[in-house]
Amino acid sequence: MTFTSSSTVREIALQLPSSIRIFEAFGIDYCCGGNKSLxxxxxxxxxxxxxxxxxxxxxxxxxADPDFSPWQQASLSSLTQHIAERHHEFVRNEVPRLNSLFEKVRSRHGSAHPELTPMSLLFGFLGEDMLNHMQKEEQVLFPYIQRLEQDSEQGTLPPATPFGSVDRPVECMMRDHEKTGREIQQIREWSNGFTLPEGACLTYRALYDGLREFEQDLHRHVHLENNILFPRAIGLEAKACALA
Ligand SMILES: [Fe+2]
Ligand SMILES: [Fe+2]
Known part of the structure; x- marks a missing residue:
């Protein structure tokens, strides 16, 4: 597999899933910002x-990277289930935990580190938006994709929907991903790449470790949706419509 400096980050991440660990190590966004060249x-x-x-x-x-490799071939139902169980669950647990760590760190160190205030406010909005976003995926988009797959296996027409084609909700979800990606990037910049200031206490450390992990999980989560799940669902729907 040969890549050049004009290959896009997204195509490298898809063709060589183990490259994701390298992108993570250099803080390169391969999901929302994956259309950049190397x-x-x-x-x-x-x-x-x-x-x-x-x-x-x-x-x-x-x-093979067990976190990513199987998803190009696995059923879309198992991929949506994996995303919900692994990534959505993680966000639901981490958002309240990190909000409460932010509160503690801000009350003790906010005057010496004023960047903590905008960081904590932005993370609060980001978390709320993500919880709403995941609910839409779990209640509308994922069930539609699962049904689409079942129907196509049985050779029947794609299910009727209030949104017309899968492109529409996918577009909305991708817009949300982009916004969330920009916000976590902004938090990274304010914190100087999650670098702890001198004399940071254990709670400060727990907050920055948690934010770093949150960013990593977000990139993996969005990569699975933007680069694998959504294109496969769009392709499946187009195929089912063409056959009908
Ligand atoms: Fe999701
Ligand atoms: Fe999403």
Missing amino acids: MQASQQAGVSPERLLEKLSELDVQS
Whole structure:
């Protein structure tokens, strides 16, 4: 598998899932911002494209990443179930936990570190938006995709929907992803890449570790939806309509 500096981050992440760990290590967004070329992404991350290409060439192409590899082939029903159980559940647990850590850290260190206030406010909005977004996916989009798959296996027409075609909700979900991606990036910048200030207490550390993990999970979650689930669902619907 040969990539160049003009290959997009998204195509590399899809063709070589183990590359995701490298992108994460350099703080490169491969999901919402995945349409960038490797050259653009490396400039933003402050690393040379040659260094990134070298790192990618060291990867063992045979080694499958169990977190990502099966999802190109697995059923869409199992993929939606995996997203809900693994990623949605994680967000539902982490949002209240991180909000409460923000409260504690802000009350103790807010005057010395004024960036904590906008960070905590933005995270509060981001969390609320994500909870609403996931509810829409679980109540509307995912059941439609599961039904679409069942019907196509039985050779019947795609189910009727109030939204017409799957493109519409997918477009809305992708807009939400983009906004959330920008917000977590903003929080990363305010915190200087989640770098702890001198003398940070254990709660401060727990907050920054939690935010870093939250960002990583968000990128994996959005990658599975934007780059695998949504294109496969759109393709399946188009195929079912063409056959009908
Ligand atoms: Fe989701
Ligand atoms: Fe989503």
